[in-house]
Amino acid sequence: MSLKGPAKYREEAAKTIHEKPEVRASITAATRTFDxxxxxxxxxxxxxxWRDWARDVKTHLLRNLDEYLEQAEERLxxxxxxxxxxxxxxxxLAVLSEVVHAHGIARVVKAKSMLSEELGVNGHLEGLxxxxxxxxxxxxxxxxxxxxxxxIVGPAIHLSVDDCRSLFSERLGTPLDAEPxxxxxxxxxxxxxxxxxxxxxxSGGNFLAADTGTVAxxxxxxxxxxxxxxxxVHIAFVGIExxxxxxxxxxxxxxxxxxxxxxxxxxxxxxLIQGPRKSDEVDGPEEVHVVLVxxxxxxxxxxxxxxxxLRCVRCxxxxxxxxxxxQTGGHAYGWTYSGPIGAIIAPGMLGLEEAxxxxxxxxxxxxxxxxxxxxxxxxxxxVHWREQAVQQGLAPPTETLGLKAYAKLAQSPExxxxxxxxxxxxxxxxxxxxxPVLGGWxxxxxxxxxxxxxxxxxxxxGIE
Amino acid sequence: xxxxxxxxxxxxxxLSDRETAAHPGAFEGWRPTTASHPVNGLVQLLEAxxxxxxxxxxxxxxxAWLASFCADFENSAVGETVPVVLHPPLPLGAPDTAPLGVSxxxxxxxETGSLIMDARDGRRxxxxxxxxVVFVHTRDVYATLREALIDLVDDLPSAIAFHSGPSKSAxxxxxxxxxxxxxxxxxxxxxxxxx
Amino acid sequence: xxASLFATCLCDQFYAEACADAVxxxxxxxxxxxxxxxxxxxxxxxxxxxxxxxxxxxATHTMHVFADAEYVVLPSGSCAGMIRCFYHELADEGHAESxxxxxxxxxxxxxxxxxxxxxxxxxxxxRVAYHHSCHALRELGVEDEPLxxxxxxxxxxxxxxxxxxxxxxxxxxxxxxxxxxxxMADRKLDTLPDIDFMTSSDGGCLLQLSGRAAKRRIGPPFVxxxxxxxxxxxx
Numbered sequence: 048m049s050l051k052g053p054a055k056y057r058e059e060a061a062k063t064i065h066e067k068p069e070v071r072a073s074i075t076a077a078t079r080t081f082d083x084x085x086x087x088x089x090x091x092x093x094x095x096x097w098r099d100w101a102r103d104v105k106t107h108l109l110r111n112l113d114e115y116l117e118q119a120e121e122r123l124x125x126x127x128x129x130x131x132x133x134x135x136x137x138x139x140l141a142v143l144s145e146v147v148h149a150h151g152i153a154r155v156v157k158a159k160s161m162l163s164e165e166l167g168v169n170g171h172l173e174g175l176x177x178x179x180x181x182x183x184x185x186x187x188x189x190x191x192x193x194x195x196x197x198x199i200v201g202p203a204i205h206l207s208v209d210d211c212r213s214l215f216s217e218r219l220g221t222p223l224d225a226e227p228x229x230x231x232x233x234x235x236x237x238x239x240x241x242x243x244x245x246x247x248x249x250s251g252g253n254f255l256a257a258d259t260g261t262v263a264x265x266x267x268x269x270x271x272x273x274x275x276x277x278x279x280v281h282i283a284f285v286g287i288e289x290x291x292x293x294x295x296x297x298x299x300x301x302x303x304x305x306x307x308x309x310x311x312x313x314x315x316x317x318x319l320i321q322g323p324r325k326s327d328e329v330d331g332p333e334e335v336h337v338v339l340v341x342x343x344x345x346x347x348x349x350x351x352x353x354x355x356x357l358r359c360v361r362c363x364x365x366x367x368x369x370x371x372x373x374q375t376g377g378h379a380y381g382w383t384y385s386g387p388i389g390a391i392i393a394p395g396m397l398g399l400e401e402a403x404x405x406x407x408x409x410x411x412x413x414x415x416x417x418x419x420x421x422x423x424x425x426x427x428x429x430v431h432w433r434e435q436a437v438q439q440g441l442a443p444p445t446e447t448l449g450l451k452a453y454a455k456l457a458q459s460p461e462x463x464x465x466x467x468x469x470x471x472x473x474x475x476x477x478x479x480x481x482x483p484v485l486g487g488w489x490x491x492x493x494x495x496x497x498x499x500x501x502x503x504x505x506x507x508x509g510i511e
Numbered sequence: 512x513x514x515x516x517x518x519x520x521x522x523x524x525x526l527s528d529r530e531t532a533a534h535p536g537a538f539e540g541w542r543p544t545t546a547s548h549p550v551n552g553l554v555q556l557l558e559a560x561x562x563x564x565x566x567x568x569x570x571x572x573x574x575a576w577l578a579s580f581c582a583d584f585e586n587s588a589v590g591e592t593v594p595v596v597l598h599p600p601l602p603l604g605a606p607d608t609a610p611l612g613v614s615x616x617x618x619x620x621x622e623t624g625s626l627i628m629d630a631r632d633g634r635r636x637x638x639x640x641x642x643x644v645v646f647v648h649t650r651d652v653y654a655t656l657r658e659a660l661i662d663l664v665d666d667l668p669s670a671i672a673f674h675s676g677p678s679k680s681a682x683x684x685x686x687x688x689x690x691x692x693x694x695x696x697x698x699x700x701x702x703x704x705x706x
Numbered sequence: 707x708x709a710s711l712f713a714t715c716l717c718d719q720f721y722a723e724a725c726a727d728a729v730x731x732x733x734x735x736x737x738x739x740x741x742x743x744x745x746x747x748x749x750x751x752x753x754x755x756x757x758x759x760x761x762x763x764x765a766t767h768t769m770h771v772f773a774d775a776e777y778v779v780l781p782s783g784s785c786a787g788m789i790r791c792f793y794h795e796l797a798d799e800g801h802a803e804s805x806x807x808x809x810x811x812x813x814x815x816x817x818x819x820x821x822x823x824x825x826x827x828x829x830x831x832x833r834v835a836y837h838h839s840c841h842a843l844r845e846l847g848v849e850d851e852p853l854x855x856x857x858x859x860x861x862x863x864x865x866x867x868x869x870x871x872x873x874x875x876x877x878x879x880x881x882x883x884x885x886x887x888x889x890m891a892d893r894k895l896d897t898l899p900d901i902d903f904m905t906s907s908d909g910g911c912l913l914q915l916s917g918r919a920a921k922r923r924i925g926p927p928f929v930x931x932x933x934x935x936x937x938x939x940x941x
Contacts, residue, residue, distance in 0.1 A: 103532070107532045110532040112526065201682065209684075231680065272693065298538050324630065330634050341518050345518065345522055
């Protein structure tokens, strides 16, 4: 299954809702659980203060991004790592090809990385004839199914235990009624062999501390530690917005991210990687490459409003609380990043036209910004992109005409009253054909009934 | 102009008309209630995450505990920084086949319930074994993650990892499973003093 | 004390009786009520659709209509939220702030300005589900006010797992992405415990939920908060 692009959002969402109700059920249950854990974990700390601090660190970082990028490059190089700068996805993949050819790489193990999805790393490796295996259990499951991840933190939350049972029975030979423990053990054995045989490990980066040249990675399984420790080469793809001024800043951002994502005080394993193994170490990769990726991030940075979206720490909390996301899961959004964060970075990274209608795929309920650990003003940014869409002529002409007419009426109270009267006396059932906007309403809801008299009329006549 | 220069140029251009934003300063981990003694915090969090914690008054007692603990294991992988007195009385095994691994942690963090694992101790023995015993001195327990990181900066190996419990995943239908892929059993042995 | 009622475009059209109940309720509490002529729409639909120019026109008009109001009271959290939170972006900052500081959603006005505790026993023994409109909750911070007022009429406000989740109205969202909007309404309706009626501060939410319920031929009665509280005053 490949993602169909944001343009198909309405269609894909409707399909998921009507044809796969179990997806909606799984996603709703999983996201509610994640969110409940976040609430509990934030209740143990002064969350408001942590979030203010995190917002300020990330804002400072973004405001001085060029300096910190240069510092990180210098430190990582001093640590013995190789730095690459990729303006586009193609550039990043070219670095990958270079490393693959230079080392004769045949087998790759991958840690979960949304950036690697964004860049299309797996497809590229397969095209090079390289065997690539996702090692995060959730990513492994969806790789076997040929699906993209549907959530930033839990890639397989749209699947049930039974889905996993059938899959593992087919691919790993486990019994159809196997308990999760048994399924996990089978995956562990299969993936253990992969870790031991791989020549290249690929990861993303949750944070990159500029002062020490440290790539920080968060996980619960251990597959990231294994992928970045066992193979002789490690490549980390890191978005340029992932920088953090100082290693000690990671202390706050790390804890806030894990509490926001899954309610944990910290992930089970946190890796702080400086570079390749040193002479006094018995294991570790011989070569470490860090690819700093732009791929549209500088475009977002240049936007006077949307730059705030670059504070994102990819915790998934906004997905977990979003009432729109939970009806469909991530696939309907049609590209790598879904939910509220996906909708506000898509116009910067894909371009607004390609990102449509994602900025409109929201009721602007505001729940997301209430839970964002770095206080991204998501609803404001959605409205910002909507304004841009209107200015660029991407909104439907009927909507433009309709709202312009409405606004005019609303500034002429007598005409407004007349229009309301007309509406009151027109059976809205029929109106649906006349006014497309009503059609959308009537498809799913009964026609609303106008009051017999408008309130303003009642007031004129006197209220008892 | 290289890709590097073009990216930096675009960043600078994007920032050219922005207001300055100061660094907010140290992260102090603000909480409604102050934590109890750091070591208690460490124990609580490790146990809540599914880890086991054992306290020994000194290294000799810790060694005796280890001897009895590993009675049922055939062999063991041992970390490079584990002092000889704390080596298990077992044949040495390879990390990828041994049922048990013994490591020496560089320290621990009470705020997060984490053991600080240094690459110099050997990464494979920390990750591939199903049962992982980790020794740490109580004097090396930091109250906060920030303090630990500030200290570590002076002597950073290629990799430091914080291990905060046994490996777990909830990717199969949101049901918790252990031991995929790191050790499914983590035993932290806190040593309170020297002999 | 004088309060100027801003009926709002939706309530004027679809919940006129609820507006009348708001008037009755305020008068019962000793407030002098007027309804400034020329009121139309706060401009939110245009603003949320990315059309600040059109919204600006409506905001300026609204500010003019309510320029002399001592208090502006609305049977709508989202319209009150629009005025309080976004007018300063659209119009002269000083005037916008002045209007914002005098603007209240009905239950917010009753609790925060009139300090109303109990209204009567008109809802004694009634099991009621309260739907929190997103803008009342998150823009105005109105959370306890409607609940305590309902309880103050003798109602039992039931536990409801989806009570603070968006109903799926979102203005034009409901018609541009109707399938997702309906799924959101279904989430609310399908998690409702056994109740006598559902109420909310916002007409848009009620239209969305009652419209979906009617289409599915399910659902409890839907009552605007103003009417529920007026009923709560009792005999």
